[in-house]
Amino acid sequence: MSKSVRFIDLVKPFMPIIPEVSTPERKVPFDQKIIWSAVSLLIYLVMSQIPLYGIMSSDNADPLYWLRMMLASNRGTLMELGITPIMTSGMVFQILGGIKVLDVNLDLRSDRELYQTAQKLLAIILCFGQATVYVLTGAYGPPASLGAGVCLLLILQLVFAGIIVILLDEMLQKGYGLGSGISLFIASNICEQIFWKAFSPITHNTGRGTEFEGAVIGFIHLLLTRRNKAKALYDAFYRSTLPNMSQLLATIIVFGVVIYLQGFRVELPVRSSRARGPYGSYPIRLFYTSNMPIMLQSALTSNVFIISQTLFSRFPNNLFVRLIGTWDSRPGTAQLSAVGGLAYYMQPPLSIHDAVIDPIKTFVYIVFVIAACAFFSNLWIDISGSSPRDVSKQFKEQGLVIAGYRENMAYKELKKVIPTAAAFGGMCIGALSVVSDLCGTLGSGTAILVAVTTIYGYFEIAAKEGGGVPMPDFL
Template identity: 50%
Template sequence: MSSGFKVLHLMRPFQPFLPNVEEPIRKIGLNDKLIWTFIGLLIYLICCQIPLYGVYITDGADPLYMLRMMLASNKGSLMELGIQPMITSGMILQLLAGAKIIHVDQKVDEDKELFQTATKVFGILFTFGEATAYVLSGVYGTMGQLGYINALLIVVQLTVAGLVVMLLDELLQKGYGLTSGTSVFIACNIAESILWRAFSPITVNAGSDTEFEGAIIAFFHFLIAKSDKFDGIYKSFFRQNAPNLLNLIATAAVILIVVYFQGFQVKLTVSSARQRGYDFPYPIKLFYTSNMPIILQSALISNLFFFSQLLYTNFKGNFLVRLLGTWQDVDMSGRSVPVYGLVYILTPPQSILDFLFSPIKTIVYIAFVMVTCAIFSKTWIEVSGSGSWDVAKQLKDEGLTIKGYKMDPSGRNIKRYLDHYIPIAASFGGLCIGALSVFADMLGAIGSGTGILLAVTIIYGMFEQFSKARGQGRGGKILGIL
């Protein structure tokens, strides 16, 4: 039990009323983890296909159009808001904890439980707030068209769906799945988008011709249908109205680069203070905080885009609103893009030509992404229990030490040694993640650079968890420590 009053103690009255997933009472086997992960994903996919009841229009403004893949959301369905409220609440609480405004010790069970309660409370509040903003802004129709009962039903549906997402994420995070629900939903959404844009059989109008949306299907269609084969191959690689083969090649190249960077690591030698000759490597990866920096950065950007478009829709004449972002419709589906203001500067470049025509905007965007990813990564290790002091304490509790260093009861000598690696890996890894994201955007990769980066790191992490679980199943205790 922690002593003294903390801000987190304000969450105690909410604990009895919030649904909670209990820790597993026994060790969950690999097959069971796969089953639970599949069940969680299946529930999410079903929710993505259930339309909202009471909606009057389905082609209204879409504030999250540019970020739906990264937010695991689906327009017009129960998953309209996706994971945005949940990661927003998590981001704010993590930053408050990092700034020491909220004091939380992840080693203390009560603090850990209260922090999870706070995340749920803020997540529900954000979900309710964003759902209300959607309804009041006319995304589903005006209040006169919807009526107060339908408007209330839409808000309730989105709020309950947001709570379901939180519980699924908690279920998988507490050891029932291979990774968090957030990660599974994001990876599924992005992988589905890439496959659809490669093999979509839907036709699109391109002037006098009809083309297939999927890049690969369009390639074979051009070869068969066009008399000028060279023109068909050229269109397959460079068409602008739909995904092309160059986009697919860029996507594959980015995936390979990210996988290559996953192997960058420094291996420290850890030895047992109790048993001589018991040495093994302790890897500190370049992507020490995995995909968390880009997830938190996406949450920040998505909220800026969300509130900017909603404000502009209702208060176009306000100078401050226009300074935040001026939006312009690009087609009849409700898709809008920022053309001026802060959110325009934070719009990722779509190709290298964007850098040539708007170098200052591109440089500002690159600097913003890299710096914010580095800051989020550095902050994350301090609040997630993966900083130098946390790792040193974990090694000490396991009776382990860095080879060549004597066991210090306080663990300070190990912490000082780890300070040369962990904070640098977190900050520099965050910079690299931001740079890779921008690089993928400029190449024109399908699914955006951030989306691909998220998908690859998530799938790679799941593969590592799968391998680790198999190793533990065979009695590999070292893998469990790592």
């Protein structure tokens, strides 16, 4: 296909009007990267606490309840959309690139700029589309009651906040900060939620008296105020209506297990085919595709939930709709929960007690999560350019060969290891997510896994760029 008719070239007229962060002219020092990352995080946290101006109510059932932590979003605030538009845009372009639909040479600066502009343009369009859907479907009150002016103002607020997030992510990815804004915002949102559930000072009347919401503060308060210390200790560890110490301990244990498993890897000895020198190593980790399988599985599940809730609210007696899922509100809240259909078996058990009550649902859920994570992990290595063929091509370009093998044997040897590591790693991540949900950790198992793997990735970036841990150049 000639360049004059490439699909990506349709973006050229938008390049002058799409906001852009310029690439730094020289390498940004490590300490300045930390400062820029901290400033970006501060801006995100402030926006996630500023309520949207003009909303009437946002207390009705939240169709994105299961994915809020993963999307780094906060309902009723400027961060309502979170990183959804930019993550969706990025995944769409990665998939298009992986299946060779886009004719783009990222080694050329002009093509690279076109590609980045196209991603931002799609993300802005998604911001506008999602904001419009939110407002017109009554997420903040009936549109007729809000009025056309307020509806437009709400849409503009959400689009403006979405553009800010896009630019913050671009700034970090272009070398001003560490890693990407998407990872930073997701990890911070998850850690914020866990910290709040552990130390929240808000009080609730549980029927046994006033108790603090935070697990740690509630634990201390119960021990100091109750005469029966054994009963106070039991309530602090097993109270069901508020976060408890058992959930906090389970969260800490899961953090430790995931960090421990991050160290599992197969080291392939490699050497340069162009010059003599010491052997290096190419690590193939157990979590070869990082947290991407569980993120894709979570996105699939949440999209099914959104579609099912929307259809059930409009056609509750339709047989096909009921097969997808039936929904009812949880006791004491307006939040809907699946009580039947396909969505019920895709919804995680909230505790070991719930898992034991319905073992068939638990078995189906476990098989679904593990199988989906293994499938998405294998799919992602082809889409993201980390398949055996892609890695062997990188070896050839860098003049590397696997020690003890001829140059043309790299692909065959990598094919023995990479798909197995991807599938087994995806299964392990799925199993960890299930165990975390059954143990009742603070936040979903998926969210905790994403937080730990993201934080670990930042630690590795900091160690590499800060000079703490020497690493081979080809890593």
